[in-house]
Amino acid sequence: MSDTFFHPVSGFDLPRFAGVATFMRLPHVPLEDPRIKDVAIGLIGAPWDGGTTNRPGPRHGPRQLRDLSTMIRAGNGATGVRPFELVNCADLGDVAPNPADLMDSLNRMSDFYTRVKQAGIVPLTAGGDHLCSLPILRGLASDAPVGMIHFDSHTDLFDSYFNGSRFTHGTPFRRAIEEGLLDPKRVVQIGIRGTSYDTEDKDFAHSVGVRLITIEEFFARGIEDVMAEAREIVGQAPTYVTYDIDFVDPAFAPGTGTPEVGGPNSFQALQVVRELAGVNVIGADLVEVSPPFDASGGTAWLGISIMFELLCIMATAVSNRRGV
Ligand code: MN
Numbered sequence: 529m530s531d532t533f534f535h536p537v538s539g540f541d542l543p544r545f546a547g548v549a550t551f552m553r554l555p556h557v558p559l560e561d562p563r564i565k566d567v568a569i570g571l572i573g574a575p576w577d578g579g580t581t582n583r584p585g586p587r588h589g590p591r592q593l594r595d596l597s598t599m600i601r602a603g604n605g606a607t608g609v610r611p612f613e614l615v616n617c618a619d620l621g622d623v624a625p626n627p628a629d630l631m632d633s634l635n636r637m638s639d640f641y642t643r644v645k646q647a648g649i650v651p652l653t654a655g656g657d658h659l660c661s662l663p664i665l666r667g668l669a670s671d672a673p674v675g676m677i678h679f680d681s682h683t684d685l686f687d688s689y690f691n692g693s694r695f696t697h698g699t700p701f702r703r704a705i706e707e708g709l710l711d712p713k714r715v716v717q718i719g720i721r722g723t724s725y726d727t728e729d730k731d732f733a734h735s736v737g738v739r740l741i742t743i744e745e746f747f748a749r750g751i752e753d754v755m756a757e758a759r760e761i762v763g764q765a766p767t768y769v770t771y772d773i774d775f776v777d778p779a780f781a782p783g784t785g786t787p788e789v790g791g792p793n794s795f796q797a798l799q800v801v802r803e804l805a806g807v808n809v810i811g812a813d814l815v816e817v818s819p820p821f822d823a824s825g826g827t828a829w830l831g832i833s834i835m836f837e838l839l840c841i842m843a844t845a846v847s848n849r850r851g852v
């Protein structure tokens with residue numbers, strides 16, 4: 529059971545539109561706070577989109593996601609999980625990037641996640657663009673490569689952009705495999721679709737053993753069958769979960785920089801996360817929500833709803849690990 533200090537403020541005690549917005553109305557506990565030793569899962573903002581190659585904006589994601597997260601209540605209506613009662617969760621605040629320097633931002637972020645890991649905290653991050661996942665993995669997987677379940681329209685496995693720039697939101701997982709942070713044979717990418725210039729990313733995936741599931745295969749086989757395969761690929765070893773909001777059809781998630789039509793609806797977007805039950809999750813992120821393209825706020829609302837589903841899976845996984 530979790531310490532009541534870490535329970536979210538109830539909408540019956542303070543209206544949900546009132547107060548300073550933290551992720552899911554949890555207490556704000558920075559890494560320097562003595563109470564950090566009691567935190568099991570840390571919700572973290574990564575307000576950085578320095579890897580974006582086309583339409584920017586996800587640097588504004590964490591603030592918008594925090595605002596919409598005040599709509600989240602205590603229990604999961606579909607699965608019955610009540611994450612805040614399982615383990616202590618807190619809002620650790622934002623990792624501070626340097627918007628004028630890409631390499632410095634990567635270093636600041638990997639230093640931050642190294643400290644998160646050293647504190648024994650499992651991070652759930654709100655991006656930010658997808659390059660944010662690379663410094664997170666550098667912090668979490670420096671000892672040994674991890675597996676990964678990746679929801680996205682895109683593989684993000686390209687080698688470089690614009691004459692050799694190797695760090696963009698289209699390259700993070702190529703770098704993570706090269707750096708030994710990911711075991712490519714325990715990586716599965718789900719939802720791949722859209723137009724492309726070439727097949728360099730997919731050729732690389734096949735050459736190293738990354739399992740790539742296109743949206744056509746996803747819909748032909750169905751969610752349960754595809755997710756059973758994903759669970760088998762990662763097995764019981766440590767696994768990271770990364771969720772690009774552009775996995776979802778732009779009818780439901782238009783507020784993102786690189787939308788691709790013909791994707792899952794908002795119900796299916798939640799269902800795939802519920803199918804992660806039993807996976808040994810050591811961290812997760814939700815990236816590429818771009819408030820400047822999210823006129824209704826609906827993309828951020830779906831984004832934080834996906835984060836709540838991820839949190840339910842993570843809280844169950846953490847509490848099971850502690851129970852052993
Ligand atoms: Mn992506």
Ligand code: MN
Nearest residue numbers: 681682772774
């Ligand atoms: Mn994408």
